[in-house]
């Protein structure tokens with residue numbers, strides 16, 4: 001490997017880098033810092049104008065993370081000692097400030113080319129190098145190509161008839177104007193009630209002349225229990241950070257708590273109810289991945305959790321007809337089988353006179369008109385249309401780059417017949433290519449920074465292993481990826497996840513194969529399997 005700095009001329013050919021990384025979010029920045037620390041030459045390409053990954057793009061009103069701030073950071077103590085988030089669940093503004101802090105502290109930007117989108121990458125088998133072409137016209141070559149594009153980097157905009165005719169402001173949540181957009185006094189429509197729709201609706205309800213929420217599937221949203229953190233609270237919380245950061249590497253979700261060691265089926269009715277109450281009071285994802293260990297696998301236990309959620313939620317909604325739309329008597333899918341959002345006052349906003357809810361299952365959108373949305377039940381006049389319609393999640397960030405391996409086909413073509421990876425980090429036919437937080441890793445079920453660190457550490461070790469032995473090429477084998485795919489699917493089949501149409505299965509994108517995209521066996525189990533492969537000399541990889 002070339003350990004001296006390579007030439008980095010823009011709009012020119014740059015040879016002999018060790019590593020090209022795409023994406024300057026948690027995963028890309030962690031690897032940049034670690035790989036530079038090994039003495040490797042690294043270039044990061046980032047389409048946004050600053051670091052932060054999703055937090056560069058998602059600047060819509062109310063955008064905030066669903067993980068508690070202490071968990072939503074790197075665990076290195078020189079990076080958390082001086083840093084503080086002022087709220088338990090930080091806003092996009094504070095997360096961006098955290099990324100600026102990381103940038104200054106670790107001097108990251110000098111190796112990041114912002115406003116530059118990677119369009120194409122081609123593997124050169126004769127030289128074991130990737131050639132990467134970017135939107136600024138540059139051509140860059142490196143031995144290793146690492147994609148840190150995150151699970152939500154390709155926004156999904158549904159093909160609604162007349163969408164282009166809308167005369168007002170229309171924005172997808174992840175393509176929100178960087179200068180902001182004032183919703184005050186406006187007639188705002190929000191299509192979609194996932195994490196983004198819930199957050200933007202809460203903000204819009206407070207200031208809009210009228211807010212219309214267009215819901216296709218009710219969100220079984222959980223109480224965020226947001227709170228501001230004063231200095232004293234932060235100081236006390238920090239005393240526990242070392243334990244919490246250690247703990248988060250050993251759990252299912254990469255948080256500092258775990259499923260209970262009990263099933264809902266084995267306890268008395270009174271204990272079950274008391275436990276549901278306790279995790280409800282904790283809030284956040286505790287009622288999802290900190291509750292009974294059979295909730296996501298056993299139908300009866302799952303139904304008990306749904307009924308508890310439904311009754312708590314309905315009690316907050318005045319109009320019984322609206323309550324039935326938001327929290328139906330009979331669930332549309334198992335509890336927790338689609339990702340629950342965290343909400344602050346989402347259900348109460350529907351008690352306001354300036355907020356209305358449209359059930360798209362009963363009255364589908366017929367077309368978007370210049371003045372608003374026409375559904376089967378009537379017309380809704382709007383000044384601003386918010387498309388909170390989600391992402392071509394998990395795979396979209398990878399398949400939207402034209403990545404060509406040794407078989408002549410692109411990654412997109414290969415995965416159009418079903419995603420194949422080994423350990424959720426590499427794919428046969430694409431040597432020296434790695435991805436973090438990608439398909440068949442625990443991404444959807446794991447806290448981002450924890451996953452970035454643990455997968456990042458594994459990648460650092462792999463590249464060090466290759467360097468120590470003067471190897472220049474590794475590649476996942478076909479049998480290994482067939483086996484990993486079978487494991488990912490087999491684990492999913494023991495759960496209730498397949499019973500919902502969710503982005504976990506690609507079911508939100510028309511034409512996308514319906515298959516489990518995430519490893520649902522838990523982050524700690526996943527890391528153990530990755531380490532097992534490493535201990536056996538990177539079993540499942542051909543190395544030369």
Ligand code: NA7
Pocket residue numbers: 152158159173191192193194195196197214215216217339360388389390391503508
């Ligand atoms: P999500 O969670 O994918 O939510 C998208 C929402 O948009 C969801 O409610 C969809 O309804 C709805 N949707 C999508 N297409 C349509 C059409 N054509 N008509 C009506 N409604 C539609 O995306 P988010 O941005 O909220 O969150 C993504 C993740 O980012 C989040 O989970 C965190 O991990 C961070 P559906 O449920 O499919 O019926």
